[in-house]
Amino acid sequence: MKEVRVGICGLGTVGGGTYNVLTRNAELIAGRAGSPIRISRVASRRRRDDIDLGDIPFSNDIFEVTRADDVDIVVELIGGYDVARELVLAAIENGKHVVTANKALIAVHGNEIFEAAAKQGVIVAYEAGVAGGIPVIKAIREGMAGNRIDWIAGIINGTGNYILTEMRAGRAFDEVLKEAQAKGYAEADPTFDVEGIDAAHKLTILASAGFGVPLQFERAYTEGISRITPYDIAHAELLGYRIKHLGIARRRENGIELRVHPTLVPQSHLIAQVDGVLNAVLVDGDAVGQTMYYGPGAGDEATASAVIADIVDVARSVAAESRQRVPYLGFEPDALENLEVLPMEDIQSAYYLRIQALDRPGVLAKVASILSEHGINIESIMQKESELEDGKIPVIILTHTVQERQINRAIEDLEALSDIQEKVVRIRAENFN
Numbered sequence: 001m002k003e004v005r006v007g008i009c010g011l012g013t014v015g016g017g018t019y020n021v022l023t024r025n026a027e028l029i030a031g032r033a034g035s036p037i038r039i040s041r042v043a044s045r046r047r048r049d050d051i052d053l054g055d056i057p058f059s060n061d062i063f064e065v066t067r068a069d070d071v072d073i074v075v076e077l078i079g080g081y082d083v084a085r086e087l088v089l090a091a092i093e094n095g096k097h098v099v100t101a102n103k104a105l106i107a108v109h110g111n112e113i114f115e116a117a118a119k120q121g122v123i124v125a126y127e128a129g130v131a132g133g134i135p136v137i138k139a140i141r142e143g144m145a146g147n148r149i150d151w152i153a154g155i156i157n158g159t160g161n162y163i164l165t166e167m168r169a170g171r172a173f174d175e176v177l178k179e180a181q182a183k184g185y186a187e188a189d190p191t192f193d194v195e196g197i198d199a200a201h202k203l204t205i206l207a208s209a210g211f212g213v214p215l216q217f218e219r220a221y222t223e224g225i226s227r228i229t230p231y232d233i234a235h236a237e238l239l240g241y242r243i244k245h246l247g248i249a250r251r252r253e254n255g256i257e258l259r260v261h262p263t264l265v266p267q268s269h270l271i272a273q274v275d276g277v278l279n280a281v282l283v284d285g286d287a288v289g290q291t292m293y294y295g296p297g298a299g300d301e302a303t304a305s306a307v308i309a310d311i312v313d314v315a316r317s318v319a320a321e322s323r324q325r326v327p328y329l330g331f332e333p334d335a336l337e338n339l340e341v342l343p344m345e346d347i348q349s350a351y352y353l354r355i356q357a358l359d360r361p362g363v364l365a366k367v368a369s370i371l372s373e374h375g376i377n378i379e380s381i382m383q384k385e386s387e388l389e390d391g392k393i394p395v396i397i398l399t400h401t402v403q404e405r406q407i408n409r410a411i412e413d414l415e416a417l418s419d420i421q422e423k424v425v426r427i428r429a430e431n432f433n
């Protein structure tokens with residue numbers, strides 16, 4: 001039985017996890033892959049004291065792995081955009097298959113990488129890049145291949161969900177972020193997690209694999225969790241909602257919505273119960289209906305689980321000398337549709353508004369009248385006398401679904417009222433239908 005040789009580039013959280021699981025479960029993985037998987041090289045900036053590489057050659061030069069004759073699959077686990085792009089293109093150029101956990105790389109350079117890989121007839125697999133250990137790319141590309149996918153919505157950043165979960169329990173943002181970093185969940189630059197960039201990378205990939213559109217990361221709308229306050233978390237709960245950081249991609253007649261932002265979700269929906277580093281992705285297909293994929297979105301061995309699943313897929317193809325490949329984005333390149341990402345003003349959503357209003361008679365009536373002038377219906381409204389402070393009482397409103405353009409115009413008019421002297425806080429809400 002011919003062995004399949006793997007070169008690991010990057011021995012950090014995911015690289016270490018991949019090394020450990022491949023070594024520990026070698027026998028059962030070989031049984032599934034149909035060939036033994038041998039780690040033939042490891043390259044990273046530094047060796048690790050806690051990992052015994054035995055007699056596996058180690059180098060500080062990751063590019064050596066792309067040139068080595070004893071490597072069939074280059075496993076890119078260094079992260080980042082530029083060096084990773086060079087590394088992966090060099091591997092492809094040299095006829096190696098590539099497995100990566102790097103969603104930034106795929107979201108930004110994926111179109112170029114897939115084109116290069118198609119020319120060379122090699123596989124580029126990236127399951128670990130989206131929702132970590134959850135096999136969601138496989139579910140969409142293979143399990144849902146018979147469906148027209150209408151929308152995808154998910155909690156797709158473990159660090160952000162961990163922070164929101166702990167904030168709800170009363171802990172401070174910065175303290176929890178440090179903890180997530182220590183556990184190896186966060187990106188090298190954690191603003192990617194808290195400002196939604198990492199989630200936007202993943203959503204870009206999900207939308208492309210789901211709808212069959214080219215990767216368009218630069219068009220994704222990205223808003224993070226750094227401005228979410230304990231006050232809004234508590235008041236969303238009073239309305240029967242929980243605040244989660246969601247990526248939402250929705251197919252519309254004239255384009256797609258592609259947006260990442262904090263979102264109120266009904267407490268009764270399963271996704272509201274997804275806490276900590278766990279991720280969940282809802283995928284709605286016209287045949288199957290709503291499906292949900294749930295599990296660890298980050299962490300060393302959880303992510304390694306997806307990296308290794310991709311290695312096994314490649315090993316099976318290599319062993320079978322198969323030219324049969326799952327298309328990179330689930331659709332053959334000539335079947336991709338050039339659907340535009342819609343501007344945010346054209347998206348449709350419900351909205352939570354927090355309006356800091358002066359405690360004057362008639363304010364509520366003015367607010368309601370402005371919303372009504374813009375065609376916005378109110379689902380619930382809340383104002384508590386006990387929250388009167390400095391002559392102001394917050395008015396909390398939940399609207400029905402409208403176009404973002406309507407809400408923007410209404411907010412402009414609200415902020416022009418003399419009774420409202422602060423910016424209106426606006427958080428989108430989603431009912432998943």
Ligand SMILES: NC(=O)C1=CN([C@@H]2O[C@H](COP(=O)(O)OP(=O)(O)OC[C@H]3O[C@@H](n4cnc5c(N)ncnc54)[C@H](O)[C@@H]3O)[C@@H](O)[C@H]2O)C=CC1
Nearest residue numbers: 010011012013014044045077078079101102184298299303
């Ligand atoms: N940590 C997690 O839970 C998850 C991470 N990912 C992705 O996996 C990839 C790796 O992430 P982590 O393991 O967390 O990062 P990490 O920072 O723990 O590990 C990266 C390793 O690569 C090495 N490295 C980076 N650039 C190098 C270079 N030019 N030459 C030699 N070595 C270099 C670093 O020294 C480090 O050992 C990233 O793309 C990340 O987005 C994906 C899913 C989950």
Ligand SMILES: N[C@@H](CC=O)C(=O)O
Nearest residue numbers: 157158159186187298
């Ligand atoms: N930093 C990411 C790691 C996995 O993709 C996250 O927190 O989800």
Ligand code: NA
Nearest residue numbers: 127130132134
């Ligand atoms: Na995954």
